[in-house]
Every structure is written in structure tokens, then in C-alpha cells.
Amino acid sequence: MLAVREAFNASRRAPLLSALGVITIAFSLFAFGLFALVAVNIRQALRGVEERVEVRAFVSEGTPAEAIVAAMGDIRSFPEVARVDYVDQEGALARARRDLGEFNDVFEEAMLPASLDIHLRAGLGNPGNVRDVAERVKSYQFVDDVRYGEEWVEKLYQLRTLAAGTGLGLGLAFAAVSIIIIGATIRVSVLARAREISIMRLVGATDGFVRAPFLIDGFIKGIVGGLLALLMTWAAYRAIDTRFLDLVFFDPRFVAIGILCGALIGVLGSATSVWSHLRRI
Amino acid sequence: MIRLHDVAKEYTRTRVALSHVTCQIKRGEFVFLIGPSGSGKTTILRLLYMEEKPTHGDVWVNGVHSASAKRKEISQLRRKLGIVFQDFRLLEDRTAEQNVAFALEVTGASAATIPQRVTRVLTQVGLASKATQMPRQLSGGEQQRVAIARALVNDPYFLLADEPTGNLDERATRGVFQLLRDINASGTSVIMATHDLEMVRRADDARTIELNHGRVVFDSDETPPPETRYTPLLGQPAIGGPSEGNWPAPPRGKR
Numbered sequence: 020m021l022a023v024r025e026a027f028n029a030s031r032r033a034p035l036l037s038a039l040g041v042i043t044i045a046f047s048l049f050a051f052g053l054f055a056l057v058a059v060n061i062r063q064a065l066r067g068v069e070e071r072v073e074v075r076a077f078v079s080e081g082t083p084a085e086a087i088v089a090a091m092g093d094i095r096s097f098p099e100v101a102r103v104d105y106v107d108q109e110g111a112l113a114r115a116r117r118d119l120g121e122f123n124d125v126f127e128e129a130m131l132p133a134s135l136d137i138h139l140r141a142g143l144g145n146p147g148n149v150r151d152v153a154e155r156v157k158s159y160q161f162v163d164d165v166r167y168g169e170e171w172v173e174k175l176y177q178l179r180t181l182a183a184g185t186g187l188g189l190g191l192a193f194a195a196v197s198i199i200i201i202g203a204t205i206r207v208s209v210l211a212r213a214r215e216i217s218i219m220r221l222v223g224a225t226d227g228f229v230r231a232p233f234l235i236d237g238f239i240k241g242i243v244g245g246l247l248a249l250l251m252t253w254a255a256y257r258a259i260d261t262r263f264l265d266l267v268f269f270d271p272r273f274v275a276i277g278i279l280c281g282a283l284i285g286v287l288g289s290a291t292s293v294w295s296h297l298r299r300i
Numbered sequence: 301m302i303r304l305h306d307v308a309k310e311y312t313r314t315r316v317a318l319s320h321v322t323c324q325i326k327r328g329e330f331v332f333l334i335g336p337s338g339s340g341k342t343t344i345l346r347l348l349y350m351e352e353k354p355t356h357g358d359v360w361v362n363g364v365h366s367a368s369a370k371r372k373e374i375s376q377l378r379r380k381l382g383i384v385f386q387d388f389r390l391l392e393d394r395t396a397e398q399n400v401a402f403a404l405e406v407t408g409a410s411a412a413t414i415p416q417r418v419t420r421v422l423t424q425v426g427l428a429s430k431a432t433q434m435p436r437q438l439s440g441g442e443q444q445r446v447a448i449a450r451a452l453v454n455d456p457y458f459l460l461a462d463e464p465t466g467n468l469d470e471r472a473t474r475g476v477f478q479l480l481r482d483i484n485a486s487g488t489s490v491i492m493a494t495h496d497l498e499m500v501r502r503a504d505d506a507r508t509i510e511l512n513h514g515r516v517v518f519d520s521d522e523t524p525p526p527e528t529r530y531t532p533l534l535g536q537p538a539i540g541g542p543s544e545g546n547w548p549a550p551p552r553g554k555r
Contacts, residue, residue, distance in 0.1 A: 021405055021406075032393050214391075215391060218391060218402070219402075219406050220375070221349070221383050221389070222378065222402070222403040222407065223376065223378035223379035223403075223406065223407050224375060224406035225371075225372055225375045226371055226372075226375075228408075
């Protein structure tokens with residue numbers, strides 16, 4: 020209880036320093052939040068493209084419907100497969116006309132083969148899986164040919180891996196910079212109270228007692244800074260979303276984790292600053 | 301009980317603050333530590349409240365041994381040591397009573413007893429009427445009384461005072477000194493580092509330990525062997541107060 024009171028008293032006695040601490044945490048986390056927003060939207064865009072990865076198996080003319088239905092049930096049970104659609108000859112023609120409208124006259128008389136369109140589960144569309152599913156589907160006797168845009172799938176997968184790796188690396192760098200800046204800010208507030216700490220130690224306060232108000236202070240600053248950062252990131256999202264691009268925002272779970280990370284950074288920054296200060300006195 | 305056995309403190313190879321210091325201080329004693337600046341008075345006090353550890357030798361304070369004391373034990377020990385400094389070390393943004401209460405709060409004293417204990421010590425030091433004043437509203441002597449009240453509030457066995465009158469005028473010095481004498485009379489040991497030889501002369505029943513160049517050169521509790529007998533500083537006429545030039549060189553052959 021006393022530790023909580025001391026934490027609030029410290030903010031009351033040095034309001035400018037406290038405000039500076041909160042603003043620094045907020046801007047550090049805002050920079051991280053902006054980066055995360057970009058990363059989430061790139062991921063979302065890639066996922067949209069990934070959902071379009073499909074294996075198309077062309078069915079021989081005259082294949083009995085029972086054989087096709089049985090094969091569809093079979094293929095649906097593959098762990099990588101999310102959905103299997105049967106597109107008959109008329110459906111294939113209609114699709115071709117729709118997708119390639121400028122060649123409508125070419126399709127006038129053409130007969131396109133029926134196909135099984137196999138959609139893979141999200142996250143399982145890597146080239147290995149796609150190739151594997153294609154090979155297995157190819158083994159059905161009534162399948163004439165299987166297409167899945169091998170080169171395109173490879174490139175998409177490389178892009179996804181690159182985006183994830185860059186995202187992780189930049190994310191860690193942003194987080195590290197945030198932690199360093201926040202740690203330095205908290206260190207200033209510890210130094211501002213160095214006299215108080217030395218008096219506490221002289222009258223017999225334990226290290227734990229000295230540390231507690233700083234940890235609470237760091238926790239509160241982290242939460243407030245995190246909320247401010249969230250507000251700024253949301254404002255940036257709204258500004259872009261309404262004027263330039265359709266974006267997605269973080270889901271609530273990610274928001275909660277972000278704020279908790281702010282609190283954690285506040286607590287850890289305080290703990291390390293006080294710890295290193297106490298070691299010296 | 302305080303015991304120092306063959307204590308040395310070296311900050312660097314060339315900067316030796318204390319060497320071969322051995323002495324005991326019993327409960328209830330009033331002890332002056334005297335000697336010129338840099339003679340080791342403050343270092344002895346810092347060793348006693350275990351702010352520092354000796355480079356060599358052993359210090360025991362109230363059963364806590366310097367060599368094995370953990371930080372938590374040191375915190376517990378300090379609750380039974382009152383420490384007073386020349387510069388008061390008060391928290392400027394708290395009133396006199398809040399400064400005193402602070403020493404109880406940080407040691408986990410029961411909240412219900414704090415106001416009563418604070419009032420008692422502030423009355424003891426003669427500052428009950430100024431309990432709600434901020435340090436800057438108090439004179440130097442009054443600030444030092446607040447610091448003494450803070451040191452007393454945990455009922456310490458020993459009160460360590462490092463030049464407590466160094467920043468005070470003569471009248472305030474007399475008042476603070478009398479207060480320390482009264483505290484001692486009520487059973488608390490007082491160990492006071494000072495430059496003020498006049499004050500030491502006035503308290504002829506107190507024990508005096510004189511340091512020079514980090515060594516004990518005189519202890520009024522011990523009778524030195526005749527061949528090494530040293531004329532203590534107190535035996536010399538006071539000439540213009542405690543300037544550096546008044547302190548003699550340490551005697552040869554005397555530890």
C-alpha cells in the first residue's frame with residue numbers, strides 16, 4: 020500500500036518528469052505499433068493471395084459422376100485440403116468467359132474440360148504441400164492433367180518467408196530500441212530520486228522496499244504509455260484507411276498483448292534501472 | 301556492542317583511509333572521534349553502518365559481522381542505528397513529521413503507531429510545534445534536530461553522528477550537542493565524529509578516540525605504554541579552532 024502511495028507521490032512531486040516518461044513510452048510503442056500495423060496488413064494481403072492458391076485437376080470426358088464424387092470425398096480428407104469444388108464443362112466455359120472477357124469470341128465454340136478445384140488450408144500452401152497434393156491427385160485414372168502454377172507458388176512462398184523474416188527482425192529491432200529508450204527515461208527518474216533512495220537505505224529500507232514503488236511506477240507508466248500508443252496507432256490507421264487504402268487493425272487479443280507489453284517494458288525498465296542503481300550504493 | 305579488529309580500509313594502493321584500527325565500544329558510551337580531515341573518522345562511521353566493508357580486518361556491530369553480512373541483514377542493522385550527517389539529508393518535499401515518519405514507514409512499522417511515535421521524538425528534540433513545517437522553513441539547527449528525531453524514532457542502540465554540528469552556528473551547536481548528551485543519558489550510545497575540540501573538552505566524561513592518517517593515535521579508554529606515550533590533542537591549548545595546522549603528526553611506533 021505504501022509502495023503504491025509512494026509511486027503516486029513520485030509522479031505528483033515530479034509531474035513533468037513523469038509526463039516525459041509516459042510520452043517517451045507512448046512514442047516508442049507508437050513507432051512499434053505503426054510497424055506492426057504495416058506488418059499485419061502485409062501479412063493480410065499475402066494471406067489473401069495465398070487463399071487463391073489452388074490445384075486444378077482436369078477430369079477426362081465421360082468420367083462417371085460416382086467416381087468423381089468418391090474422389091472428391093477422398094481428396095477432402097487430405098490434411099492440407101480445405102475445400103474441393105467440381106467445375107463441369109459449362110462451368111469452366113462460363114468462368115473462362117468471365118475471367119478472360121476479351122477472348123469471348125474464341126470461347127464461343129470451345130469445349131473446356133471439367134475440373135476439380137482444390138483449395139488448400141491457410142498456412143499449408145507451401146510449395147512442397149502443393150506439389151504433394153498435385154502428385155496424389157494426378158494418380159487418379161480419370162485425371163488428365165494437374166496445374167497449380169508451380170513457379171508462382173514458389174515465388175509467393177519466398178515472398179511470404181521474406182516478409183515474415185523481415186517483420187520479425189525489424190520488430191525485434193523496434194522493440195529493442197523502445198526498451199532502450201524507455202529504460203533510459205526510467206533511469207532518469209531513478210536518478211532524480213537518488214537522494215531519497217540513499218535516505219531509504221540509511222534508515223533501513225530493504226532493497227525490495229526501495230524497488231517496489233519504482234516497479235509500480237514503471238507498470239503504470241507502461242500501461243498509460245501503451246494506451247496512448249494504441250490511440251495514436253488507431254488514429255494513424257483511421258487516417259490511412261479512410262483516405263488511401265483498406266487496412267485491417269489489430270485484433271483485440273493483439274491490442275491486449277501490446278498494452279501488457281508496454282506494462283512489462285515499464286516494469287523491466289524500472290527493475291533494471293533500480294537494480295543497477297542499488298548495486299552502486 | 302561494536303568491535304573493530306585490526307581494520308584497514310584502502311580505496312586504492314596509495315589511498316589508505318584506515319590501518320590497524322582496533323577498538324571496542326560498549327552500549328551506553330559517548331564516544332568522540334576526532335582528528336583532521338582525511339584522518340578516517342567518516343570511514344569508521346561508514347564501516348559501522350556497513351556502507352563499506354573493510355579491506356582487511358573485521359567489524360562487528362550488534363552481532364552483525366562485516367565479512368558475512370547480507371544486504372538484508374545490513375538493512376535490519378540500520379534500523380537499530382540512528383545516523384546523522386552534517387548536511388542533514390532531509391527530504392525537502394516533506395514536512396518535519398513526514399521526514400521522521402518516513403524512517404518508520406520504510407521499515408514496515410504499524411501505521412497506527414507512527415503518529416504517536418513521531419510526536420514523541422519531535423517533542424524529545426524540541427520541535428513538536430514545527431512538525432508541519434518544511435525543511436526550508438527551519439533553521440540549520442532545527443533541521444539537524446529533525447534529522448536526529450528521524451535517527452531516534454526507531455529506538456536505536458547506537459547513534460552515529462558525522463560532524464552533526466559542522467554546518468551550525470555556535471548556539472545551534474550547543475543545543476544539538478546537549479540533545480545528543482541527553483539521548484546518551486537515556487541509554488543510547490552516541491558515536492560522534494567532530495572537529496570541534498571545544499565541545500570535546502567540555503564533555504570530559506566522554507571517551508575520545510583520536511585518529512590521524514587512518515590510525516588510532518589516542519584512545520582515552522586506554523593508557524598507552526610509557527615509551528610510546530603520545531600527547532593527545534586535547535592536552536594542547538586550543539589555538540583558533542580545528543584548522544588543519546593544529547593537528548600534530550602521528551607518533552612513531554604507536555598503532
